[in-house]
Amino acid sequence: MTSDWQARVDAVWAASGELGDDEVVRRIDALAAERPSDDPLALFERAGARDSAGLEAEAEGLYREALARGLGGSERVQAHIQLASTMRNLGRSLEAVELLDVIEPDSGDLRDAVVAFRALALVDAGEARRAASEALAALAPHLPRYRVSLAAYAADLVASA
Structure with a gap:
């Protein structure tokens, strides 16, 4: 399930330029809803969608929750990078x-x-x-x-x- 799910998430990101911010958030949220509400990878993707849409304050909490729930691998490093960028954008360099x-x-x-x-x-x-x-x-x-x-x-x- 994870590889198919991730492929569908990747497809949303690949089309993000044509979809617009609101639609990316909507589609990522729909995909995240297929997984348990505390799934760290789903939380990470939801955070990234909001971050990309300029909703840094919403993204911060989701990044932190994904990390607290045990997000691992490359996504863990990406979440740190993206959270740090969000914090910088929120004036907390x-x-x-x-x-x-x-x-x-x-x-x-x-x-x-x-x-x-x-x-x-x-x-x-x-x-x-x-x-x-x-x-x-x-x-x-x-x-x-x-x-x-x-x-x-x-x-x-x-x-x-």
Whole structure:
């Protein structure tokens, strides 16, 4: 059931540009209703639909409930990233940084996304040099050239501040 259900959720997200925010929320809610009301994956999808629709205050509670109910795997990391982004949009950038700091060691292939969203929150918190340093340090290993020099410049940004 989960793979078929997830495929239907993914189809809603794939069509989201044509559906509009209200319809995405409606369809995701309908799919979530097929699962138990405390299902962490369904809660996560409901949160994401609201977040995408600009309903951050509604999304926050659903993200928190999904995490509290044991959301696991990649979705757990995604929920932390999306919740942190929501918190930043709600003007709570330092809380967003703290949330991303907690998840970063477990973020796996989403590590760079964690760093990127933390950089956005750091900018909003008035720490632009630290944000740039962390973002550049995360970018450096992906470059075919200039890795060492970019990593050094990234470190210098916070050392010289």
